[in-house]
Amino acid sequence: MSVTELTTSGPTTTAHVVGRVEEIPPGEGRTFVAGGTQVAVFRLRDGSLHATQAACPHAGGPLADGQTDVDVLVCPLHLYAYRWADGASTSGAPPIRLFPVREVDGDLVVEVQPVEV
Amino acid sequence: MGGRDRGMTTVLGGRLDGLTTVHVDDELDTHDRLVVVGNGMAGARLVEEVLERGGDSFRITVFGDEPHGNYNRIMLSPVLAGEEHEDDIVLNSHEWYADNGVTLRAGTRVERIDTAAKQVHADDGTVTPYDHLVLATGSYSFIPPMKGVRDDAGELLPGVYGFRTIDETRAMLDAVGRCRRAVVMGGGLLGLEAARALQGHGLQVELVHAAPYLMNVQLDPEAGAILKRSVESLGIAVHLDVFATEVLGGDRVTGVGLADGRQLEADLLVVAAGVRPNSDLAVRSGLEVQRGIVVDDQLRTEDPDVYAIGECAQHRGEVYGLVAPAWEHAKVLADVLTGADPDAEYHGSRTATKLKVAGVDVAVMGVNTPERDEDEFLVISEPRRGVHLSVVIRDDVLVGATLLGDTRKVAFLTQAFDRGAPLPEERIRLLVDLSDGAEEVGVAEMPADSQVCNCNGVSKGDICGAVAGGCGSVGEVMDRTRAGKGCGSCKSLVKQIVEWAADGELTEDPAASWYVPGIPLPKPELVRAIREHELRSVSAVFALLAPDGKDDAKSKMGLTSLLRMIWGAEYAQENDAKFINDRVHGNIQRDGTFSVVPQMKGGVTTPAQLRRIADVAEKYEVPMVKVTGGQRIDLLGVRKEDLPAMWADLGMPSGYAYGKSFRTVKTCVGSDFCRFGLDDSTQLGIDLETRFQGIESPAKIKMAVVGCPRNCAEAYVKDVGVVAVGNGRWEVYVGGAAGASVRKGDLLATVDSPEAVTTLAGRFLQYYRENANWLERTYDFVPRIGLETIRAVLLEDSEGIVADLDAGLQRSVDAYTDPWGQDGKQPATPGQFRPALPLIPLPKVPVR
Numbered sequence: 001m002s003v004t005e006l007t008t009s010g011p012t013t014t015a016h017v018v019g020r021v022e023e024i025p026p027g028e029g030r031t032f033v034a035g036g037t038q039v040a041v042f043r044l045r046d047g048s049l050h051a052t053q054a055a056c057p058h059a060g061g062p063l064a065d066g067q068t069d070v071d072v073l074v075c076p077l078h079l080y081a082y083r084w085a086d087g088a089s090t091s092g093a094p095p096i097r098l099f100p101v102r103e104v105d106g107d108l109v110v111e112v113q114p115v116e117v
Numbered sequence: 118m119g120g121r122d123r124g125m126t127t128v129l130g131g132r133l134d135g136l137t138t139v140h141v142d143d144e145l146d147t148h149d150r151l152v153v154v155g156n157g158m159a160g161a162r163l164v165e166e167v168l169e170r171g172g173d174s175f176r177i178t179v180f181g182d183e184p185h186g187n188y189n190r191i192m193l194s195p196v197l198a199g200e201e202h203e204d205d206i207v208l209n210s211h212e213w214y215a216d217n218g219v220t221l222r223a224g225t226r227v228e229r230i231d232t233a234a235k236q237v238h239a240d241d242g243t244v245t246p247y248d249h250l251v252l253a254t255g256s257y258s259f260i261p262p263m264k265g266v267r268d269d270a271g272e273l274l275p276g277v278y279g280f281r282t283i284d285e286t287r288a289m290l291d292a293v294g295r296c297r298r299a300v301v302m303g304g305g306l307l308g309l310e311a312a313r314a315l316q317g318h319g320l321q322v323e324l325v326h327a328a329p330y331l332m333n334v335q336l337d338p339e340a341g342a343i344l345k346r347s348v349e350s351l352g353i354a355v356h357l358d359v360f361a362t363e364v365l366g367g368d369r370v371t372g373v374g375l376a377d378g379r380q381l382e383a384d385l386l387v388v389a390a391g392v393r394p395n396s397d398l399a400v401r402s403g404l405e406v407q408r409g410i411v412v413d414d415q416l417r418t419e420d421p422d423v424y425a426i427g428e429c430a431q432h433r434g435e436v437y438g439l440v441a442p443a444w445e446h447a448k449v450l451a452d453v454l455t456g457a458d459p460d461a462e463y464h465g466s467r468t469a470t471k472l473k474v475a476g477v478d479v480a481v482m483g484v485n486t487p488e489r490d491e492d493e494f495l496v497i498s499e500p501r502r503g504v505h506l507s508v509v510i511r512d513d514v515l516v517g518a519t520l521l522g523d524t525r526k527v528a529f530l531t532q533a534f535d536r537g538a539p540l541p542e543e544r545i546r547l548l549v550d551l552s553d554g555a556e557e558v559g560v561a562e563m564p565a566d567s568q569v570c571n572c573n574g575v576s577k578g579d580i581c582g583a584v585a586g587g588c589g590s591v592g593e594v595m596d597r598t599r600a601g602k603g604c605g606s607c608k609s610l611v612k613q614i615v616e617w618a619a620d621g622e623l624t625e626d627p628a629a630s631w632y633v634p635g636i637p638l639p640k641p642e643l644v645r646a647i648r649e650h651e652l653r654s655v656s657a658v659f660a661l662l663a664p665d666g667k668d669d670a671k672s673k674m675g676l677t678s679l680l681r682m683i684w685g686a687e688y689a690q691e692n693d694a695k696f697i698n699d700r701v702h703g704n705i706q707r708d709g710t711f712s713v714v715p716q717m718k719g720g721v722t723t724p725a726q727l728r729r730i731a732d733v734a735e736k737y738e739v740p741m742v743k744v745t746g747g748q749r750i751d752l753l754g755v756r757k758e759d760l761p762a763m764w765a766d767l768g769m770p771s772g773y774a775y776g777k778s779f780r781t782v783k784t785c786v787g788s789d790f791c792r793f794g795l796d797d798s799t800q801l802g803i804d805l806e807t808r809f810q811g812i813e814s815p816a817k818i819k820m821a822v823v824g825c826p827r828n829c830a831e832a833y834v835k836d837v838g839v840v841a842v843g844n845g846r847w848e849v850y851v852g853g854a855a856g857a858s859v860r861k862g863d864l865l866a867t868v869d870s871p872e873a874v875t876t877l878a879g880r881f882l883q884y885y886r887e888n889a890n891w892l893e894r895t896y897d898f899v900p901r902i903g904l905e906t907i908r909a910v911l912l913e914d915s916e917g918i919v920a921d922l923d924a925g926l927q928r929s930v931d932a933y934t935d936p937w938g939q940d941g942k943q944p945a946t947p948g949q950f951r952p953a954l955p956l957i958p959l960p961k962v963p964v965r
């Protein structure tokens with residue numbers, strides 16, 4: 001997959017095109033790499049896009065394999081749920097990191113902090 | 118007892134001299150006259166209850182033939198034992214009656230009732246009119262016919278006592294100092310208490326009981342035997358199964374003669390051989406008396422203005438000998454009399470008693486032995502510790518419990534008994550707290566930091582915190598803390614703690630009856646709505662039936678399963694509504710890889726199959742190859758992206774080891790090879806697995822077929838277990854389990870052909886699919902529905918649905934396709950097998 005650096009928004013984040021919207025079936029998530037950071041991007045059935053860290057903070061579960069609804073993402077390993085709104089766990093796990101994500105002409109654009117070298 | 122400064126004639130709860138009560142002139146008072154005969158536990162409580170209901174509309178007169186105020190009769194045992202002072206057992210003193218405007222005629226015996234004139238005649242010659250009359254005359258000690266027990270005047274021989282009143286108790290206390298040896302007649306509650314009390318005063322005590330074991334009314338023989346050991350260990354000699362026939366001694370007791378010729382030396386004899394209701398007054402007055410004074414549900418005798426309560430009353434054939442029913446009588450009657458609830462009715466008491474008998478804790482309720490064939494009877498007997506616990510369960514309802522020596526579970530049992538509360542599936546939890554080998558402590562005593570849910574590391578303190586933080590139902594607490602959301606084995610403990618922490622403040626969780634949390638409908642209604650509106654996809658169900666049309670991640674898997682059951686091949690597939698296992702047809706592992714378990718029907722394989730598995734394992738560098746508990750081979754640690762290619766190379770169908778679906782049929786070698794085999798269990802297992810392969814269900818379904826009752830493939834503990842019993846006959850068991858729960862299956866039927874097994878198993882499977890809650894295994898489902906119901910439905914077609922069940926199952930059988938063959942060739946969604954976590958180092962599963 002070709003990762004194109006697109007624009008920078010503000011001093012701390014960089015926007016990356018990670019793939020096409022069609023690569024994510026409705027309601028599901030897929031893992032991408034954005035500027036060296038792994039992100040899980042979800043396309044909900046209402047059309048909204050969300051991007052989170054890829055590994056579950058609880059025990060490293062693959063969040064992209066989780067299930068979703070309009071409020072939460074549920075990790076497939078131990079079913080901890082995390083809110084889209086703020087990344088907080090509804091059941092006491094540490095929160096997940098959220099990344100801004102948007103669609104530009106069918107491209108998925110995710111903003112992440114550049115990986116320090 | 119030394120130091121007692123009052124004479125025997127002191128009136129207990131008496132008034133100071135000189136006080137009188139001023140009464141309004143009777144003629145001017147238009148209030149109804151309420152007259153109560155008997156100032157014991159029931160009579161006095163009635164007066165209290167009437168006053169509480171603002172009973173100042175009555176002029177109340179109470180007759181008591183004891184001279185005292187009202188005292189707590191059940192405390193006479195500690196008084197006799199010297200543990201309690203008589204002054205401390207007064208409930209209502211003469212003062213109290215005066216203060217409340219109640220006329221107490223203590224020391225006055227009512228002789229006769231003139232129901233026509235509505236007057237009572239007392240032994241002091243007075244005549245008292247009434248508008249309402251309540252008889253609360255209690256019982257008297259029954260003195261069995263024994264030679265020499267009474268003197269010429271008909272009085273008990275000096276040294277012989279009943280044990281019913283404070284005066285008798287005082288008399289005994291007065292005598293103990295002069296006596297050495299006591300015999301107690303009667304091994305019931307009162308006799309044991311008396312024996313223990315007297316022994317505490319230094320007397321040598323022997324107890325004579327006519328029945329073969331102690332407390333035979335409340336206990337079963339084994340419990341009685343254990344109690345005997347406990348009593349004997351106190352130093353009290355116990356003689357069972359023998360009558361005392363004679364009281365020896367001319368003008369005072371010197372001994373007791375037994376029916377078998379033995380003579381026991383005694384200078385004090387307590388007769389505690391049962392009580393009889395004081396009903397002579399009612400008999401004399403022409404009221405109906407059988408065992409007691411007969412009353413209806415409003416405690417009314419056949420005379421509309423005369424009532425009877427307490428031990429003298431007989432209600433629906435029952436005469437009670439305990440205080441709790443007497444108090445219930447008083448409540449209901451007060452409601453009726455005062456008009457607080459003119460329609461109040463008494464429907465009998467479920468008597469549950471907790472006592473300390475002779476230093477031993479005893480709690481009894483309901484029946485003490487099974488009475489019907491189907492009654493469940495659970496007994497834990499530890500004679501050495503003096504502990505004997507038993508429960509009797511009928512149709513899933515607790516109908517009796519006996520706890521001897523250990524009454525820690527009495528609170529829960531009393532509730533279950535009183536309210537018919539649901540019982541734990543593992544019946545043993547009724548009697549002991551199982552904390553899986555760890556300490557057995559009640560919820561209250563558990564330390565706050567003790568771990569309750571091992572799966573999610575939730576402590577008792579966490580649960581209490583959630584309750585304190587506002588969670589009002591078990592479901593909310595489980596959501597908040599995740600307790601009980603792992604293997605689920607701690608759920609009942611979680612529930613107990615929540616109930617304890619909430620202390621009665623729990624709200625009923627409406628979601629408890631819903632099939633999935635996101636749609637507020639129980640399963641039958643949900644199914645109806647789905648059919649009616651032809652909802653074929655999970656998103657369509659949410660759109661129409663969820664509040665605000667909102668989807669819910671945790672409901673999706675259950676809905677997918679339900680839709681597939683309802684629509685078979687016509688269900689509209691949506692991959693996001695599936696759990697990851699069902700999206701990629703493998704079970705996700707802790708490191709995000711998957712396991713591959715090919716179908717191996719009945720556990721039978723071939724060298725060719727094994728060779729292929731071996732080749733595939735090498736080719737894809739499978740970290741572990743393992744024989745499973747389900748009689749097949751598991752290839753563990755497979756990368757998601759390798760799945761389709763592996764399936765193609767294997768050329769074997771999916772074994773569905775990941776789904777909430779039919780899994781495997783374990784078999785034994787059966788008649789082909791085994792010298793004990795009665796029938797071809799292997800073939801039947803293969804046939805069953807072929808028919809039911811891939812069928813989704815509310816939870817896993819596992820089956821087994823064995824060739825004889827030696828049960829080598831564990832058929833007794835499967836969701837459906839089939840056992841060959843010879844002559845072509847097969848037993849079909851359902852609802853067995855040997856996972857997180859262990860339960861022997863219930864015998865559904867014995868049938869006489871493999872085809873009949875297949876049909877019946879299929880019918881059961883479909884009935885379960887249509888009626889079980891999401892994730893409810895058959896080991897919960899079968900007891901919830903009840904074996905009788907399931908039998909009636911499946912064997913006698915009591916609901917006329919058998920044909921539909923057969924058709925419904927057939928639809929699913931016809932809709933079967935092997936997911937590996939399907940998705941392997943043509944992915945269901947883009948990136949279906951794309952790695953989800955390829956880059957980050959993860960906790961690695963060790964490779965063997």
Ligand code: SRM
Binds near residue numbers: 704743856
């Ligand atoms: C592979 C196997 C263990 C083994 O190495 O032998 C196994 C492995 C798992 N079992 Fe099992 N069970 C296996 C036989 C059993 C058996 C024995 C049997 O089937 O005869 C039982 C007891 C029978 C029963 O089902 O009640 C069993 C009772 C459970 C339970 C407890 C279910 C219950 O309600 O009592 C769970 C937990 C659950 O289902 O929620 C469970 C869950 C699991 C899961 C699926 C846990 C999970 O969700 O990841 C394990 C998957 C491991 C993996 O990654 O593949 N497994 N498990 C066995 C596969 C059998 C097969 O060929 O299909």
Ligand SMILES: Cc1cc2nc3c(=O)[nH]c(=O)nc-3n(C[C@H](O)[C@H](O)[C@H](O)COP(=O)(O)OP(=O)(O)OC[C@H]3O[C@@H](n4cnc5c(N)ncnc54)[C@H](O)[C@@H]3O)c2cc1C
Binds near residue numbers: 155160
């Ligand atoms: C030693 C002892 C221990 C007990 N322990 C327990 C226990 O632990 N738990 C339990 O549940 N129960 C216990 N009981 C039983 C309990 O005391 C009775 O069930 C309860 O007292 C019944 O109440 P009652 O009002 O019907 O009868 P009573 O309390 O006997 O009251 C009846 C009253 O009516 C009077 N009376 C009778 N006839 C007349 C008349 N014609 N005119 C005027 N007055 C009359 C009597 O003198 C008596 O005072 C115990 C009983 C005894 C004796």
Ligand code: SF4
């Ligand atoms: S295979 Fe079964 S018993 Fe073993 S760890 Fe997994 S769930 Fe537990």
Ligand code: FES
Binds near residue numbers: 060079080
């Ligand atoms: S790893 Fe995600 S919930 Fe445990």
